[in-house]
Amino acid sequence: MENTTLFDVSVLESANVKNVIKEVCSLLEERGYNPVNQLVGYFMSGDPGYISSYKGARDKIMSIERSEILAYILREYLK
Numbered sequence: 001m002e003n004t005t006l007f008d009v010s011v012l013e014s015a016n017v018k019n020v021i022k023e024v025c026s027l028l029e030e031r032g033y034n035p036v037n038q039l040v041g042y043f044m045s046g047d048p049g050y051i052s053s054y055k056g057a058r059d060k061i062m063s064i065e066r067s068e069i070l071a072y073i074l075r076e077y078l079k
Helices: 009-030 035-045 054-062 066-078
Strands: none
Touching: 009 035, 009 054, 009 066, 035 066
């Protein structure tokens, strides 16, 4: 009898969200912005203008739904 290996896609999705957040924060810092302030502005308003387009940061953050990012951050905080 073979054992079926279960694959949890949410683990990959979480890793992707984490990587995108880290990369965008790094790029915002490179440009001299406070990444926390910029991300909060983006999350609260939905306006992608809060995120610099420098090296594709805006496209990267917009590739993930804001609600998914916030859910990830909340899950990590509550751990």
